[in-house]
Amino acid sequence: MNDAYARFCAELPKAELHLHIEGTLSPQQRLHLARRNGLTVRHGSIAELEAARNFGAAGTPQEDLKEMLDYYYEGIEVLRTERDFFDITYDYLRQCQAENIRYAEISFDPQAHTARGLPFAAVIDGLHNGLVAGEAAFGVRARLVMCINRDRSVESAFEALRAAAAYREWIAGVGLDSIEQGNPPLKFKAVFDRARAQGYRLTAHCDVDQQDSVRHIWQCIDELGVDRIDHGINCIEDVALVSALRARRTCLTACPTWRPRDAGPRRVDRMRTMFDLGLRVTMNSDDPGVLASGSLGHLMPHAGAAGSFTPAELARFSIHAFEGAWLPSAERDAYVREVTDYLRSAERGLQAGQAAGAS
Ligand SMILES: [Zn+2]
Structure with missing residues (x-):
């Protein structure tokens, strides 16, 4: 990857x-919040946390996901107060500004917090106020997505929806995450029906590579x-599914991330295939x-180079993301214009550089 490519990204x-x-909690933030909240944690140093997050030694994709989530859920134990949620949101939007991430849809897992005794209000107030303050300070627009933990009960999911009702206008959409094995999308059909009736967008x-992945994607859309x-x-394993996703313009948020043990970005070949098939695929952290792999600004040039994506193709990833954003169409269009204007001026700069080099 050359300097011009990195600068373009x-x-x-x-x-x-x-x-x-x-998942934005870094080892440093985990230790900082543990200290601030007077907690004793299992991994009490950066070195121990770095070793702990090097999961995925020889496991199956299911075991890898479980190990990753064990590290993740242990980490969120350090989040104890409204201020903690405010701080991590505000810090993330600061990072977005530094990387020219102009818009973010930020997922959160309320059940993982209410299950350990935190009030829903402390979580959502901290996140929302951090988002409002971060938008004002850093000029980054952001919205919240409430993720249902699929390894918890349907009743627990309904409880989260009920708790969120008082904050409806603060939450753009509802998602589904956590352990997939044994927890198919269909388990939550009634929850998603209710969320749709309440006006939430749905994801x-x-x-990746879970048991019945393809069938689960069908369940999600159908x-x-x-x-x-x-x-x-x-999805690329099923021609009919690719056609269905393309026809519906479904946004697919792929993550060419890597762990400390990996040499570089994973899943890039399949992202390339999705992109070439004309799917609305995006690049995410x-x-x-x-x-x-860190945040999107760090990940993009590495994943882009690994997939041989040209600058124009990387701009297309950005356009896919803005087109898939849960925003009014006028706002989406304005962001897309920002990308196309940027690409045009960058291409002029690259051509001028090449002409100067040739003369
Ligand atoms: Zn995720």
Whole structure:
């Protein structure tokens, strides 16, 4: 990857649609919040946390996901107060500004917090106020996505929906995440029907290489009626599914992330296939504090180069993300224009550079 390519990625207006706010907790933040909240944690040093997040030694994709989630859920134990939720949201939007991420849809897992005794209000007030303050300070627009943990009960999901009702206007959409094995999308059909009736936009994880991944994607579009799928890259194994996703313009938020043990971005070949098939695929960071790939600004040039994506193709990823954003069409269009204007001026700069080099 050359400097011009890295600079193009850095300055490209970007949108992040698949980001778990709890997954932004870096080892440093985990230790900081543990200290601030007077907690004793199992991994008490950066070195121990770095070793712990190097999961995925020889496991199956299901075991890898479980290990990753064990690290993730242990990490969120340090979030104890409204201020903690405010801080991580505000800090993330600061990071977005630094990377020219112009818009973010930020997922959160309320049940993982209410199950350990935190009031729903502390979680949502902290997140919302952090988002409002971050937008004002950093000029980054953001909205919240409430993720249902699929390894918990349907009744628990309904409880989360009931708790969210008082904050309806603060939450753009409802998602589905956590352990997929044994927890198919269909389990939550009634929950998603209710959420749709309440006006939420809908998304759901179909994680990579899980048991029945393809069948789960079908369930998401046919039964849950989602307009987005998080991950979903196994769709390329089914020609009819690819056609259905393309016809519906379903947004698929792929994550070419990597762990400390990986040499570089994973899943890039399949992202390339999705892109070439004309699917509305986006590039996302998922859990930048947990994975070695970090945030979108760090990940994009590496994943872009690994997939041989040209600058114009990277701009197309950004356009897919803004088109898939849960925003009024006028706002989406304005962001898309930002990307196309940027691409045009960047291409002029590249041509001028090449002409100067040739003369
Ligand atoms: Zn995710």
